[in-house]
Amino acid sequence: MARAVSETHDEILIAASRRFAVTGYKGTSLQDIARAVGCSKATVLYHFANKEALLGKLMAPAITVLEALDARLAGQTGAAAQQVATEGFVDLAVRFRREIALLRGEFPDLLQQPAFAHIQQISERLVDAFAGHSDRPVARIAALVVLAGIAETCAEFIDIPDDELRPALLAVVRRAVEPVS
């Protein structure tokens, strides 16, 4: 029955990604994942230390890209920051739609965990950039509407082609965001 390492390992990652995206992280049990793969729950926990480690592996690429965007954002202000944030975040959201979907609604909980704590700071800096670093509530509210709206919309439109979703999102963001004074 024993297969090569990478085989079952990767099958678990794929199945977990699919199940998480449909029923969420909390809503998916290790048993569910094992059933989808066709192995035992113990096998899942043989390949991954625990459920959180499995999520970590799935999220790693998205987080890397997010951190890179955050780094690019560091040197920018005003309209330039807005543009970098817009293009960078829309790109990221479209590309990692599945990862966003699996976090749906569990963001508040997950951000509490130390492993994801810095994500909160990054998203705050993103809101900041969308708002053109203005501290006026009107600008910050618009920024959050845009940020949250993109994330949710990407999670919803899983099957639409990338090059249809991306320009539509860019268009709505550019209209919605408050122009810098």
Place this chain on the structure above:
Amino acid sequence: MARAVSETHDEILIAASRRFAVTGYKGTSLQDIARAVGCSKATVLYHFANKEALLGKLMAPAITVLEALDARLAGQTGAAAQQVATEGFVDLAVRFRREIALLRGEFPDLLQQPAFAHIQQISERLVDAFAGHSDRPVARIAALVVLAGIAETCAEFIDIPDDELRPALLAVVRRAVEPVS
């Protein structure tokens, strides 16, 4: 120890609303609610048939208003529908911020339940109205960004005064939504 009916009953509703808004529906146990009230879990289940019934009582006012908005929307098309949807939904979202917060991320699950099934149809009609009844993907994507963004933002800004949040949301919606052709 026995108190008047309405007292404990209402205390449970208040405590449940608060706990749900912080830790979500699934993330809040009946034990949590009982502890917050200062009674036993069995008492919670004496006053409410089950956990779902408790949620139903909390959501009822918001759902009534949502249904009323849906009814008002029925006769409208194009730009008129956009305007009714915008003002109606922003108003609703601001007013029922707490109720939206407690549904955060559990919308997909809850909509499966027959008791909330019609909500899905209503929200689809809302997206339709925001899109000015256009079926162009660009318009529908913008509509969903706006709808989801408002909901999430309202849940986030729980403490800001209504008359600061409402005009800011109206402003961003009017910019973001695709103008009808």
Place this chain on the structure above:
DNA sequence: AACTCATCTGACCGATCGGTCAGCGTCTGA
């Protein structure tokens, strides 16, 4: 005093969760 009835509770239930562990075959290199 005896009875009724709403309120409330501790003890308990089956189900499910994430996670542990001893041990099962099988493959491989010395």
Place this chain on the structure above:
DNA sequence: TCAGACGCTGACCGATCGGTCAGATGAGTT
């Protein structure tokens, strides 16, 4: 040939979940 590593599993664990139930309490009525 054989020891050990590897992939995998069933049985089990403690915790927690939503929910049930018989019975205690106490106030009001007769």
